[in-house]
Amino acid sequence: MKRYARTLTACLTLSLTLLASLTSCGGGEEEVTLRVLASPELADLEPLLGELEDDTGVRLEMDYRATADLSGVRGSSARGSSVGSSSARGSSYDLAWPASDRSFLLRLQDSGEQAARPESTAIMRSPVVVGLTPEVADKLRAEAPGGRLSWADIADAAADGTVRFGMADPRRSDTGRAALVGVATAAAGTGSALREQDVSCDRLRGFRSGQTLTAASSRELIASYTGHQGETNALIAHESELLSLNATKKLREPLRIVHPEDGMVLSDFPLLLLDPGERTAYRKVVDWLLRADVQQKLMKRTWRRPVNQEVTPAEPLRAAVGNALSFPDRLSIVERLVADYGDPASATTDQVVFLLDFSGSMRGERIADLRAAFAGLSGADPTSTGKFARFYRGEHLTVVRFGGRVLQERTVTVRGDGDLKALDKMVADGSFDDSTAVWSALDRGYRIAADAVREAPERPVAIVLMTDGESNAGMTYEEFLRRYDRLGTEVREVPTFPVHFGEADAAALKKAAAATGGRMVDANSSSLSDAFKEIRGCH
Secondary structure, three states, rough: OHHHHHHHHHHHHHHHHHHHHHHHHHHOOOOEEEEEEEEEHHHOOOOOOOHHHHHHHHEEEEOOOOOOOOOOOOOOOOOOOOOOOOOOOOOOOOEEEEEEOOOHHHHHHOOOOOOOOOOEEEEEEEEEEEEHHHHHHHHHHHHHHHHHOOOHHHHHHOOOOOEEEOOOOOOOOOHHHHHHHHHHHHHOOOOOOOOOOHHOOOOOOOHOOOOOOOHHHOOHHHHHHHHOOOOEEEEEEHHHHHHHHOOOOOOOOOEEEEOOOOOEEOOOOOOEOOHHHHHHHHHHHHHHHHOOHHHHHHHHHHHHOOOOOOOOHHEEEEEEEOOOHHHHHHHHHHHHHHHHHOOOOOOOEEEEEEEEOOOHHHHHHHHHHHHHHHHHHHOOOOOOOHHHHHOOOOEEEEEEEOOEEEEEEEOOOOOOOOHHHHHHHHHHOOOOOOOOOOHHHHHHHHHHHHHHHHHHHOOOOOEEEEEEEOOOOOOOHHHHHHHHHOOOHHOOOEEEEEEEOOOOHHHHHHHHHHHHHOOOEHHHHHOHHHHHHHHOOOO
């Protein structure tokens, strides 16, 4: 019995020794928990996080409230994390996982802090696209060359009331911001990243007039859309979100996904290392996420495009992204763009006062050019710039025809084609006068502006003055300035944009523009149509 007991004891000891040896080789490795500031869109990854923890020993504690620029987060310092957190728990984040880190990096670039750029790895990709109801998609494609739609087509359809879209708030959501940058880049028409001069005037007023639904994040937007399908017939979001929505069977009809011909902003859902002290755990997470089998699961669950080239994209993801639009390289450009767009939940409209010279010198080719330019703004201009510059539903327009005096005046709020046709007819059928009272006409423009400011102080107002000759009747420029200086502060903030045409006094028009905070545009070097489009949205 003693020999049996000794043998049993030896066997147990050996077993425990082997177990301890196996444990020391990695079986009992200490688990790590990393706090992650994540985009709300990434909540669809929750079912895979358990597998991540099982395979790597790293647990991700996700906080789904990342803003467009990761506000509250700074770059990583040389020693540990210098991450600031707005979390209710008050602790730092180890990682950030936004849809895109572009705005964050621009903010970091402009901050002046000596903070290092965090290590970042793209995990999956998805372009910002447009989802249209079948009826609207068929209508727009029937009117587009080859059925290929652009952001300009979407903006044009929004301006005339055909498209009523939902988009996340660009002030808070990276998806909304990416969409805004995409549309604005297309509106600029340069084919490159937006510059300061590209956002000096707001070219997106017509586009914005079509927005009927918004939310703080695209995830909330998608959830809200299912209950507003009668009010909204389009969604602007990531391709992945629209494909996921179509798969839920919650829609009356699946949305048709449009990849705009003039380009898209591509999100790559980067995982950022905010605390360099957690780099070992970060690399485990990244390596796991980039594995081919995991990329396949990510694609199947979220409809995002894999970054691992070993993985073949699913059929709905094989549509070419085409022209991937560049993000601006300066934070001030993005901030100006977002500020101009404003609160998407609040309706905004402009009032523009057009003072049009109908003196005798405008007869013939010049009046034909004016009428063509005005018709273009009413929707007849098929170019990309024309579609972004056109008059839009809800806009307040005043047209004043003048010669030596005011010949005709009319104000409309655009509700449909009938209102635009009435203004076109006024420009097309108007008679002429033998003299030109430029400064009296401009004075009348400011009286109209004063009424507009009094009626709706929040509404931007601008004056466009078009003349082809020198002022030879009515008040002098000095008299106009004296009357202008007696206006209230809010009215004096209304700018005038003179359009120099023909033999008009360029020096005098430049003085008027400078005095009122506007700028002169020379139609002689381009055309009246281009001049009007250039100053659309300037306030």
